[in-house]
Amino acid sequence: MKLRTVATSLVLAAGTLLPAAPAQAAPFFANYSLNVEGRYDFHTWTWAVTYCIPAAPDCAHIKAIPMPIAKAFEYSGDARLTDGRYTLTVDVPDGLRCGNVYYGPIIPTRDVYEWDAETLRGTLTSSFAAGCDGAPGGALRYPFTLVRL
Template sequence: MRIRGVAGAVVLVAATIASAAPVGAAPFFANYSLNVQGRYDFHTWTWAVTYCIPDAPDCAHIKAIPMPIAKAFEYSGDAHLADGRYTLTVDVPDGLRCGNVYYGPIIPTLDVYSWDAATLQGTLTSSFATGCDGAPGGAFTYPFSLVRL
């Protein structure tokens, strides 16, 4: 009986080691500070990164939390990994701020975040149908980084 228990434990340990992440691989699932350079916004953002439902190895669920929450909207979506880059596409109700950053009008945007899975450096492309003060639609591009909290 004792040999069976030891043999079972050895099989369990071997299975655990075989399914573990490669040595040195950092898990992406955590909380991050989203640092967007040059975007006209007074908020700082935290991304809470969790597993997608259903779970998939090439998917991370992102929930964006603004600080302060005043005049900002949380957004969430699934980021998909391909060729070493994650891509997240989200509709943001207040993505473009016009006039006074605190009290001026806001315009919804379609934001596409694309970043390197290893360096956590990327680009945000924020598109809008109509610009500030009735200007034509367009897109702005900003560099960003994610810093694990």
């Protein structure tokens, strides 16, 4: 009887000495309006957020849907969660629009979205090899928010 009591006490004591598992942001699987401030684009975007395949607690699959669909390309990718921040990197064929926003030339970009898992606010960094009208390559940064639909 005493041995069982001692063993139970040791197990309970060990549980109080072990560090708690690190807190992770709750998954945010749903549909969101992506609101990018200042980007030269006539589309609005919806992000459909689902589980990655295979499912992982630090991963959310993003499918971006443009509205209207005209002159835009859907993109998708896996956002990884590290230290309370998600990061999504995608190659977008029409990320930089030049001249007339509807009919002007488009330039492909590599877009990196980084956002806080709690506030759903972040920054989009859009990089391109060459700019509009022969300008050199570079990167543009835009703040954004995700609003649950």
